[in-house]
Amino acid sequence: xxxxxxxxxxxxxxxxxxxxxxxxxxxxxxxxxxxxxxxxxxxxxxxxxxxxxxxxxxxxxxxxxxxxxxxxxxxxxxxxxxxxxxxxxxxxxxxxxxxxxxxxxxxxxxxxx
Amino acid sequence: xxxxxxxxxxxxxxxxxxxxxxxxxxxxxxxxxxxxxxxxxxxxxxxxxxxxxxxxxxxxxxxxxxxxxxxxxxxxxxxxxxxxxxxxxxxxxxxxxxxxxxxxxxxxxxx
Numbered sequence: 001x002x003x004x005x006x007x008x009x010x011x012x013x014x015x016x017x018x019x020x021x022x023x024x025x026x027x028x029x030x031x032x033x034x035x036x037x038x039x040x041x042x043x044x045x046x047x048x049x050x051x052x053x054x055x056x057x058x059x060x061x062x063x064x065x066x067x068x069x070x071x072x073x074x075x076x077x078x079x080x081x082x083x084x085x086x087x088x089x090x091x092x093x094x095x096x097x098x099x100x101x102x103x104x105x106x107x108x109x110x111x112x113x
Numbered sequence: 114x115x116x117x118x119x120x121x122x123x124x125x126x127x128x129x130x131x132x133x134x135x136x137x138x139x140x141x142x143x144x145x146x147x148x149x150x151x152x153x154x155x156x157x158x159x160x161x162x163x164x165x166x167x168x169x170x171x172x173x174x175x176x177x178x179x180x181x182x183x184x185x186x187x188x189x190x191x192x193x194x195x196x197x198x199x200x201x202x203x204x205x206x207x208x209x210x211x212x213x214x215x216x217x218x219x220x221x222x223x224x
Contacts, residue, residue, distance in 0.1 A: 004156070033211065042117075043157065043202060045211040056210045091156050099145055099206035104156030 002026040006092050006105035013082055013112055021077045021108045023092030032075045033093040033102070034067065036060070043091065049075065082112045115140040117205050119215025126193050127223050134218045136203035137185040143205040146179060146186045147212070151200045160201075161188070193222045 005024040013019050025032050034046040047057040047067055054067065064086075066078045075094075079086055092105045116139040126132045138146075144165035149157035163170045163177045163186065170177050174193075179186040190197055200219050204212040 006156075031210075035212075042216050043204075043212075043214040045213070048210050058211070093156075099210055099212055100147075100162065102147070102157075102159060102212070104149075104158070106154065106156045 002103070004092055004094055004103050004105035006090075006108050008108060009106065010109045011111070013110070015084060015112055016081055018078065018080045019082060019110060021079075021090050021092075021110070023075045023077070023105055024073050025075055025092070025094030026103055027073070029094035029096050029103070031055075031095045031098055032067075032069070033095075034077045035091045035093065035104075036088040037091065037107075038085075038088045046077075046090075079110075082110075084112050086110060087112045115143055115205055115207075115213040117203060117213050117215045119203050119218060121218060122216065123219045123221070125221045125223060128193060128195060130193055132188075132190045132193050132197070132220055132222075134188045134201055134203070134220070135185060136187070136205075136215050137183075138205040138213075139184065140205070140207070141181075141184065142207050143213075145206045146177070147204050147206075148175075148177060148188050149202045149204065149214075151202065151217070153199075157202055190220075193220075195222050195224050198222045 032049040037043045047061045048055045089107045091107045093102045119136045147162035150160045151157045176189040200217045203215040
């Protein structure tokens with residue numbers, strides 16, 4: 001069964017550093033997403049990406065965040081100047097047709113120290 | 114924006130019994146309601162979904178019901194098995210793009 005692959009599975013970074021979280025969506029999917037889940041809280045939408053541009057973003061997704069599809073397979077989330085409160089599980093997802101039929105990756109646990 | 118509430122936060126049932134998880138949503142424009150199962154160390158996995166033009170959907174031991182008037186929807190798992198133990202999330206969407214998730218229910222099936 002096709003999978004969404006995320007790397008690394010766990011990332012520890014110093015406060016103020018930049019991190020890049022990587023995702024390989026399912027090859028025939030056109031919609032890509034990043035969500036995050038702070039420990040014990042809801043899974044929250046960050047950003048959606050379609051046709052090589054951001055289609056929607058939440059209030060959380062401010063200038064500290066950016067996404068990129070640098071080649072035909074990878075989809076990355078960059079977090080600049082990380083803060084303690086950025087510590088969370090970050091999930092990448094992809095779908096063929098918008099919100100229906102998401103496939104999530106296993107997540108990257110980001111710990112900012 | 115949309116607000117999805119989910120209850121209960123934890124649920125323990127004996128193997129073979131039924132489990133019911135309930136969610137409410139606030140945005141009457143939401144028209145797509147998926148349920149996800151999340152096992153330890155894995156991402157959420159879609160187990161069943163329902164669209165607003167349908168009141169009930171069933172897939173083997175899993176069923177979902179939707180009451181658009183009351184803006185609530187429920188997940189029903191019958192004949193529960195230990196492998197059903199996981200965290201379950203409901204979500205709502207207008208169908209175009211992002212999902213709004215509930216807070217999750219940790220289901221434990223006791224053998």
